[in-house]
Structures are given as C-alpha cells and as structure tokens.
Amino acid sequence: MYSFEKCQHPNCNKTALTLFDADGKPITGENFCFEHSPDKNFVIENINRYLQSHQRIIGINAEGCKIEDCNLSDKRFYGCNFQHCTFANLHGDGLRLRMCMLDFSVFTDCTFLKGNTQF
Numbered sequence: 168m169y170s171f172e173k174c175q176h177p178n179c180n181k182t183a184l185t186l187f188d189a190d191g192k193p194i195t196g197e198n199f200c201f202e203h204s205p206d207k208n209f210v211i212e213n214i215n216r217y218l219q220s221h222q223r224i225i226g227i228n229a230e231g232c233k234i235e236d237c238n239l240s241d242k243r244f245y246g247c248n249f250q251h252c253t254f255a256n257l258h259g260d261g262l263r264l265r266m267c268m269l270d271f272s273v274f275t276d277c278t279f280l281k282g283n284t285q286f
Contacts, residue, residue, distance in 0.1 A: 168246040168266070169228040176203035182248070184210060185228045187217045201231035218242070 172183045175197050183198035204210045214229050218237055228248040235255040239262050247267045257277040264284040 169226045169248045172198060174198070174200040174203055176200070179203055182228055182230060184214070184230065184232070185226070186210065186213050191217060191221065 170182070170185065170193075172195070173179070174181045174183050176199055179200060179202075181200035181202065184201055184204065186194045186198060188194055199205070201207065201210060211232055211234075214227070214232055215234060215237060217227070218224060218234065218239060222241075223243045223245070224247060225245045226247065227244075229252060230248050231251045232249075233253045233255070234249075234257070235253075237257050239257055239259040241261040242259070242263070244262070244264045244267050246265070249272055250268050250270045252269075252272045254272060254274045254277055257274070257279075259282055260278060260280045262279055262282040262284075264282075266286045267284075
C-alpha cells in the first residue's frame, strides 16, 4: 500500500507524493502533495519516468498528478493511489490494477483493452 506520509507544507493534511531517485528508489523526507510541490513539472516527469521504466509498480502515491502520453501496456499496479489524477492518451492494453485508488480521476483518449482491475 502507498505511504501515508503527510505533505511537509504547514497545515496540509494531504499525503505526500512518491518521488524516485535516479536508481528508482523512493525518496523519503521532504516530500509534498502535488498542490504544494515547488516544482510540479519535475514531479510529473519523475512519476511518468518511473511508470514507463518499471513493469511492477507497488505503492506509488501520485494523487492529483497529470499522467499523459504513456504506454502502460501489460504493467502491474498494486496498492497505488491515483485519486484526483488526470489520465490522457494512455495505452494500457493488458494493464492490471489491484487495490488501487482511482476516485475522482478523469480519463481521456485512453485504451485499456483486456485490462483487469480489482478492488
């Protein structure tokens, strides 16, 4: 399941986004929610790069991000938080989602042929 680490911005109760270093390991410590991230473009690029370069994505928190122009075909997601995300131009044929949160997300121009989503 994704981390419930809180945003470092004072008085913010949202969960912090999961960001990754060059080796694909989660960065811990001074993370913010998307709204309070000092460099939103870096956040989007960081998360998109991680999604593209890994086959199994476990416990990522990308709440509120815009994820676009990605090929997620045959990828496996487990325990991820994609609430309030905007997904555009995704190719997710054979995509598998398990215990992922997609509440209030918007999908435009996406394909999920033979995808499988549970819980």
